[in-house]
Amino acid sequence: MLSSKRVLTIRVGGKERKRKVRTLLLDLAHFRNMLIILITKYKELYGMYPLHQSILYGLVAKTYTGKYRQEFEKVLKNIESNPKLGELLKKLKTQKERIDNPHYVQYVIRQVIRDFKSFFKAVENFRANPERFKEAPRPPKPKKLRYLMNFSVEGNANTFKQEGDKLIIKLRNGKYLKVKLPKDFSLRVSSVRLKLFGNDLYVDLVYEQEVEARNPVGEYTAGIDIGLDEMLSLVSENPNLKSFVISGKEIKAFNQWFNKERAKLRSQMDCLKNEIKRGDYKDTKKLERKLRELEIKEKVLSAHRKRWLDNNLHKIARKLLDLLYETGHKVIYIGKNALESKNGVNLGKRTNQNFVSIPFRRLVELIKYKAQQYGIEVVEVDESYTSKTSPFANVMEIQRTKNKELCYGERMGNLFKDKVLNKVFHADLVGALNIMRVGAKLLRLSFYENLKILFIKLCNPLRLKLIDLFYKVSSESLWIGGSRQGVSVPAGWMEKLG
Known part of the structure; x- marks a missing residue:
């Protein structure tokens, strides 16, 4: 346990x-x-x-x-x-x-x-x-x-007592907050946190639970490339498992909606502040009340965004780990450059607004946290040059020398033109495959001998919207089926990989 x-x-x-x-x-x-x-x-x-x-x-x-x-x-x-x-x-x-x-x-x-x-x-x-x-x-x-948006305090066992299905939290002398616990909640609470976020108030109950430690059922590894429209692109070493792409468009669209609604509120707030400052309007108290109402609306909107994102990111991490555990994975390699590049990134006004506002680091931390229960190791990997390098090139040497001539390929938008096989692959899947190679320190993977499997993994991903990921997809639906015409690797390339 x-x-x-x-x-x-x-x-x-x-x-x-x-x-x-x-x-x-x-x-x-x-x-x-x-x-x-x-x-x-x-x-x-x-x-x-x-x-x-x-x-x-x-x-x-x-x-x-x-x-x-x-x-x-x-x-x-x-x-x-x-x-x-x-x-x-x-x-x-x-x-x-x-x-x-x-x-x-x-x-x-x-x-x-x-x-x-x-x-x-x-x-x-x-x-x-x-x-x-x-x-x-x-x-x-x-x-x-x-303008306080976020504040919390934590209390030890002296600040509360647990009685049956209720938790009684002492606020001040003579003032208490009663919180109803979930049904059949029999665990001992060690501390509580009172949190203010926007216009919402939360109580965090910290407790310890004995969880059955699981051991991975297989020895496979997987590589994950993080992006915006295609939030998670995954390639597995398991030769029978399809590559799949989890769409980030729903989260991107929600974030755009949030930015527009917040911009409307802030525009109205700025107009009211200017009117109050000029003093043209006689009833300034009325303007101040309206301003206060808009400030509260902004806090409510921010709190709604936090709840929505937390809920969906938890679901994504849980479903992803369920699928990888059921299909025999032991290690997950995740590219980290997309997370680090958000610090000071300047990709244009619109891209910055979309990319920087989405909490990718939160998603990775949730994946790490939930992976512990399954005994799966999560490793962050330098992903430089991974989506611009052929699966048959030495990506570790390219990262060390930064010699683009050794990439043997070219990225064009979301496509990758491979010059070794003269084929077109999905660039994010090539990136996920190379992330796995860099993390595992392998030049070639077990399925390289069967090029039809390699083509299926890099050309035909299963594209999943969030609703499909949460409620429709299963490990059985990710099984590779069908056949493809064989293609041979040009002479000498396998020898270069060792």
């Missing part, structure tokens, strides 16, 4: 229930803002960041009970000697009393410390390799609560 930490996300409904949770999270976010301001101003005055957890919590506590009293008294004396810092500390204490939940306050303090340490690490990396950054890293800064 394999012990796996899992998360169950439950969406909070009900106007009053959402109000209670939202108010708490906004109070915690305000506490975080004031704490960041205090730490930053202390650094400006005294040349150091006070980032010790015990000292920071002691500053907002009634009395200090830690073991770093000398350091604490020094920091407290410095703060009290400055009127602005002293006033800020009083407000911070008042906000802590208003929150009335020390466990969540401790979490926010720890999170702020982690944010500053991440900033220090990023600065070190920037100094060592400035070419990897578009600009110098910036320290944590306060966020406007009005």
